Amino acid sequence: MWALLWKDIRLELRTKERMASLFVLALLIVLVFVFALSPERLRSPDVSAALLWVALVFAGMLSLQRAFLVEQERGCFSGVLLCPFDAGTVFLAKFAGNVLFLTLVQVLVTPLTLVFLEVQLSWSLLVLPLVVLLGIIGFSAMGTLFAAMAVRTRAREVLLPVLLLPLLTPLLIAAVKVTSAVLAGAAWPGVWLRVLLAFDVLFVITGWLIFSQVVQE
């Protein structure tokens, strides 16, 4: 698994295309919202929370696609499957890579978004990284599973969002709820965090178990 992760990081350091495109895309989405919405609405924590997650989801979709497109060239994914580890390990490595890249992008994008939206700084913001990380984990778990399928069908660009977005609804509802509570400095939304956590655990395990059914032809 570490070998796979090392290879993905190495590839990224060489080309830098994944991180760069993710960062720019996420930032542009935030900017589009800033221009589209009136300044009063932008200050509402609900809107800020929604905006953060919309940017993350679309950047994440791109990241997932890149993760498997690099494997398509020269049949590299077959080379990975030949190696003596099982499909579940491949899943975990690809999943971890996605979590890593998305987290790095969010480390830059989230603070910038908060600045653009003139969010009041407060101590409650300190839990925001945890919330974002939990969201990224759930997103990457389910996304890795479906991106591996989508890139190997004819309609890969259309199919990934179409397959992924409906299934992600519970995650997105929970993530936006927690984020907006955090931004508003409201009471600790424990129940939503539990939903997030349940989603993460459920789909990391599902992906790990079912990935072999996806990758073998």
Next chain:
Amino acid sequence: MKTFAPFADRVLPWLTGIAMLAALGMVFLYVPTERVQGVVQRVFYFHLPAAWMSFLGFFTVAGASASFLWQGSRTADLCAQAAAEVGMVFCTVVILTGSLWARPIWGVWWTWDPRLTMVAILWTIYAAYLLLRILGGDSEQVARYAAVLGIVGVLDIPILYISVRLWRGIHPKVEQMAPEMAWTLLVCTAAFLCLFAWLLWLRLCHLSLRAEVAALRRRAVAVS
């Protein structure tokens, strides 16, 4: 599939027809009009069974998908596809009848009530399933992907249910039903169950015939 065929071909259409007539009779002639909501409440006897049948359809997809993944039978794969299609039909019926009811009662065609939200999201999940089948093309690979989606989709349902429930607060619970209403609901459900089985069967027959034709055509091309 062969052993089931005589029953399905001869008995199911009749059974469905009779049950449907009985259900219609009960809905329009037997059951009393609800006091508060009036006549429009009668759509509920189609609405609720249809919702159950769409759930049944989606669980059938998951079951057939699991069977296909671990045993590899082509019939299971076709059964999953047929069930997804039939489930979608019922799901659409649920949304339409729900809309018809909501307009006079709630004053809107649509609202983001938890159950509506749930049904709408389920509809998109299985629309994605059918889209994968169409866009992906007809191959073992896509059948396998669809099966994974069928299983993950059902795993998503409980957590989806919890989150939409929490999202919009808890909906008023089911009220006490008059015995006539309960009976009508029961007959309607039985009728819809027959309809579900029959549609599933017809679609399964159609899909396997289509697969057979495709195989024959390929063989003809290979020989010539």
Next chain:
Amino acid sequence: MNNWVIEAERLSKTFAWMPVLSGVSCRIGRGEIVGIFGHNGAGKTTLLRLFATLLRPSAGTLKLFHHDPRDAQVRRRVGFLGHDSFLYPDLTPVENLTFYGRAYGLPQLAARIDAALERVGLQGWGHIPVRAFSRGMEQRLGLARALFHDPDLLLLDEPDTGLDPQGTALLRVILAQARSQGKTVVFTTHDPAFGLAVCTRVLILHGGVIVWQASGNLPSVETFGDIYARSTQSASRMEH
């Protein structure tokens, strides 16, 4: 002989529900160098990919080294080179081989990589991204990758394509070495001169089945040409 490396029984594979292989049974023992011939679309690549566990059979059973091939430890003993090189174009040969070396858990990677590159005549090219390589160089590096973990079973799908005469000579050396070390090799090719010179056993695949095979005393290139024409023709007539 009890040390079968490959035991295939009625292996079948369909793509888009269309049969590509229909019931291939064969046993390949330790130390055999098997050449598979056949037209395009005869199922050669499919058969090799099945042996490499990259495909799962639609029907039939396959055992490698007497084990279920899905076992990760069995895959450790298999080396495969397909039409694609399985090399990341944006990584250098050293990085590519480091990745595969780590994935297989090989010791003393740096020394091994130098040796592997030298073996295929690519010393000095170790730090240039593979994207810059020509077809033949990439094929050589692909060969180095397939051989890198010193597999007991080597599966090569048309290894001679894209190679210059020196490259083909190199390939022959590698196959001869493998043979002297008691390794098993299965390869496909369209070139009877090359194939017959290196193998100990020949299979002809047509329409997804084995239509002819010989081992030990192999025919000359000319006789083989006749046999090939006859067996692929008669088999297609049988299909009607």
